[in-house]
Amino acid sequence: MTQQIVAIIVDGLVYSSYLFMVAVGLTVIFGVMKILNVTHGSFYAFGAYLAATLVGIYYETDLPEFGGFLMLFLAAITVGLFLGVILEQGLLRFLYHRDEHIIVLATFAMFLVLEDVIIMIWGVDPYFAYQPMALLEASDIAGVPFDNYSLTLILLALVVGTALWFGLTKTKWGKLLLAVIYDRELSQAMGINVTVVFLVTFVIGAMLGALGGAYLAPTISVSPGIGVEVIVLAFAVVVIGGMGSIPGAMIGAVVVGLSRAAAVHLFPEVELFVIYAIMAAVLAFRPEGLFAPAKARKI
Template sequence: MTTLYAILIDGMIYASWLFLVAAGLTVIYGVMRILNMAHGSFYAIGAYTGASLVGWYFAGGDGAPYWSYLLLLAAALGSGLLVGWLVEQGLLQFMYKRDELLMVIITYALLLILEDTTKLIFGVDPYFTYQPYSLLGRSDIGGLTFANYDLLLILVSVLIGAGCWLILNRTHTGKVLRAVIQDREIAVAMGVNVKLMFALTFVVGTTLGTLAGALTAPAISVSPGIGVEVIVLAFAVVVVGGLGSIEGAIVGALLVGLTRSVAVHLAPEVELFVIYGVMSLVLAVRPQGLFGRNLARKI
């Protein structure tokens, strides 16, 4: 039973982190049909910004420790809104009618540019921001000890997933976005400001990426290359669940997270391969992903 508890809780924690990373990626693709390779860089920017602000705050030594959580959120929102707006207005708005494959190449180039820009701004030395992680203490569950910060990430991912689903399915803005997804040209003909919808979507997706980075920063060593590492995992999740589907991202994150947890506890030698094994099996049976839909292409 102890091993079962460990597998379930570790799997849920890892799945919540995977969903946080993949949520922005699937939102952007779902509306804009852009497979954003630069999403990992947005994650890294959020992590570096959050680690820098929190490190500066604790270096002063005068403030209340719990304010550091607000600083993490402020870092994520500020960096996400700024970088998302600059990238969308300065680059992507001129590329919307281009081929999807070209957009992949463009966002990959953006990934390389942002990786080097991050090094120029923050340096190459790792950042350690452990205070918010240890501040919440630990809890015993089924005879095992878990960090409360990790358990809090599960709640955060649930709230973000529920919020995204409610916005897309229960609000006027969500219905407009779904109309844009179904037929962009008809949406324009009906008076929908598609450019504005695209800009809002990209900024929201970017902010979700920086939020994932900022919330992860206290639990990791923030160092160069973290953006490249997470983008591979994010792609695995959204491909398994189905590109552009929030429900698919949730199920994909749970499937990948629990499968990896089983491998870590029962067969650690295959842990590095199990994620891609799950992806291969799903795609062999359902190439569009578990919740993906076949889309008509204009010729």
């Protein structure tokens, strides 16, 4: 019994961290740009693929073993910069004035395109980047074995969450961002360069998405289609937490992560849809998610 509870809690937290990592980039982009970015799934997939490739190359050399971790971050930064800039500059900025549904659809189209670009670059065979995970071995908590790599995911999620919170509330850049979130037109009138804010935000969001994929790469088989599932999971988490809210994404991730872990251990058959059921339930009672932004008077 205790073992089961420990397993649910630790698995739940690991899974929550995973969800937070895949959802946070989406929520950052939505919060600032009001764009629901389906290509987020591609950032994740590209991050995972590039990480797997770099890790593979790295361990061919005689460099110190722990340097493999650096490859994960390098992959995330590269993908974020590269894809983020191309997509924002090459596509999105032409669509900002269009209906929000059309923008979602455009990112969906881009997602389809990138799915096949992945196959063109990496082929259809799976990649494995198990080395960083093997390196950290396993430990047990109250008699339940866990691999340490998964536990570091919790740490990473906490670091990323704290860094974002700090960046948003304590730095000048963060304050600018909050101003844009609050009122885009007013910020523009006040002289904030919204164009640059958008580009930087999109790149950061892309890096976060790619980091999710890159850091997860050692734990999964990196194969075509990994972005598809991630995108709906991330949507669910973001919607539960309140779209555009970073603490919301964190709470959403924990709620979903723990519930899913409980479902996996107690009722395995409901695993896949428990997340969406929670999403539907939360929205039924709190239409704008758990952390709803305040609304202005309309009439």
